[in-house]
Amino acid sequence: MYDFDWSPIPRAIPFLWAGMKVTLQITVVAMLVGIGLGTVIAIMRLSKNRVVSALSAGYVNLFRAVPLIMVLLWFFLIVPSLIVRIFNLPRTANVQVTSAMVAFSLFQAAYYAEIIRAGIQSVKAGQIGAALALGMSYGQAMRLVVLPQAFRNMTPLLLTQTIILFQDTSLVYVSAVRDFFGAANIVGTRDGRIVELILFAGAVYFVICFVLSTLVKRWQDRLKVAA
Amino acid sequence: MIDIRNVSKIYPNGFQALKDCSTHVDKGEVIVVCGPSGSGKSTLIKCVNALEDFQQGEIVVNGISVGAPKTDLPKLRSHVGMVFQHFELFPHMSVLENLTIAQVKVLGRKKEEAVERGLKLLDRVGLRAHAPKFPGQLSGGQQQRVAIARALAMDPICMLFDEPTSALDPEMINEVLDVMIQLAREGMTMMVVTHEMGFARKVAHRVVFMDQGLVVEDAMKEDFFGKPRSERAQAFLSKILSH
Secondary structure: OOOOOOOHHHHHHHHHHHHHHHHHHHHHHHHHHHHHHHHHHHHHHOOOOHHHHHHHHHHHHHHHHOOHHHHHHHHHHHHHHHHHHHHOOOOOOOHHHHHHHHHHHHHHHHHHHHHHHHHHHOOOHHHHHHHHHOOOOHHHHHHHHHHHHHHHHHHHHHHHHHHHHHHHHHHHHHOOOOOHHHHHHHHHHHHOOHHHHHHHHHHHHHHHHHHHHHHHHHHHHHHHHHO | OEEEEEEEEEOOOOOEEEEEEEEEEOOOOEEEEEOOOOOOHHHHHHHHOOOOOOOEEEEEEOOEEOOOOOOOHHHHHHOEEEEOOOOOOOOOOOHHHHHHHHHHHOOOOOHHHHHHHHHHHHHHOOOHHHOOOOHHHOOHHHHHHHHHHHHHOOOOOEEEEEOOOOOOOHHHHHHHHHHHHHHHHOOOOEEEEOOOHHHHHHHOOEEEEEEOOEEEEEEEHHHHHHOOOOHHHHHHHHHHHOO
């Protein structure tokens, strides 16, 4: 029978917390950039211009057809050296975290874009007609009338996607980035308690994601009542 | 004010929704466009402010050609009020914001000025007390009156109504028609797609009857109701007036 020894965990809390901060940073940046970029891609996808629409469809299909871990590796192998060279940075710069953020942003944008596209299409077609009839430009109609309604409808889905993103950030352990999972891994290896640390990390991910999902679910139910 | 000359609209699938349609609305004139469903009347009125495009012919609104590539459509539309069958109020904004948003963002009016104008128009349609509410809290008739006020807030030179009462419960139709009748009596230039023949009798100057994409009849009100020339208009009238 395996003898559990949880004692390394309390001592490692500051180290693990530092890792959690990196995880949260990557998640928040990838969410914000991903939703911004995803909105642009979604609007392009709905464009009447076939070239614009095809470009957007190509982007979405490419990123959805490639495993995330490959995108990450590609970014870790190529982008950091590129960034260092372009901006003439010293090698020590926190370039790895930045490339993780870029990779997750680009990858998530493809998934967010599909949610946002569905959200835009859920807004009644007459709304854009009414906005245009008042003299708004297409951009104003989108920004002031269509997108606010679309985002309200799809907030639960966007948050659910963000919870998945939060879990996926653990994949950066393949690189030198020390996120929460990476930190747990390091502590576990160092103290010979890898099983305990991985169980602990799993429990932390579970609690955070479960609480967030429950909140999203409640919100979704409230939206249903309001609608 | 509105000149529609030989307009045809053909969809990419080959269906021709409008066939060589011509009519006009002079300043201060009220015309009612009627006809069976699928006759093209909604399509025609949407061509006037370019919410629908057309392939042949010309539409001139206040001297500006709607179909010309150089025309500043947002500017043109900001002078042409439009009321839709399904109201199309913005559900995420309060009633008052519905009335002020385009004044501020399109006409560039100051917020206070837009609010003042908005409240005045809500007063006029009898809904000032509902200003802070959201559209979803109002009845259909109230929503349509707000939609009329929203269009009027832009100080339009003419108003287009696309079946403004056909999505309403019968008991709410009159409150909307009353607002429209008052507007007509004040001299607003109006093009109204409707089956409300009572409204046509009361305030219309001319009636345009459409069927299968054609303008079948374009006559003074008295002539249209007195002695419609075409068989199709006669058949339509007898059906609609027999209720």
